[in-house]
Amino acid sequence: MNYTENYRGIKIDVQSVNLDIDGAVQEEIRSSIDKLSKFTQDINAVDVYFKTEGQGGTAKHVVGMRVGIPGPDVFAEDKGDHWVPLLKDVVDKLVRQLKKSK
Template sequence: MNYTENYKGIKLDVQSVNLDISDSEQAEIRSAIDKISRFANVINAVDVYFKHEGTGKDITNVVGMRVGVPGPDVFAEDKGMDEHWKVLLKSVTDKVIRQLQKLK
């Protein structure tokens, strides 16, 4: 499932490989953008991806986020066995915020 939207003037592109992103997960992504926008003056785009790696019992969930800001883009990724994407999304959001704080 892929979807694109304009959220508060930010181009949001979400990609998920063989997964459906629920409305509650979409709301979590928007909440993460709200949190990130407090640490960046201008955000042009946010790309988020969700995917599974591995097979059988060794499946790992992966969440990645690229935040397009003036200058170099900020990217973070996290992997985990947790079935809940929300935990991984929060971790990625925190990593992006730390990078944005270093850029200031």
């Protein structure tokens, strides 16, 4: 499932390979953008990637997020078992990068 939306002037592009992203995860993506916006007002676009690596009981979810800002973009990725906590961890990593770049 892939979808694109415009949220507060920021283009969000979500890509998930053979996965359906439910409304709770979509709302968490918007909440994540609100949090990132506190650290920079210059966000042009956000790309979010969801995928699953492995199969069966050893499968791990992977979430990656690229934030398009003037200059070099920031990117973070994390692996784990649940989408929402992974998304929060990725946002925390991005916040640290944005703080460093100031």
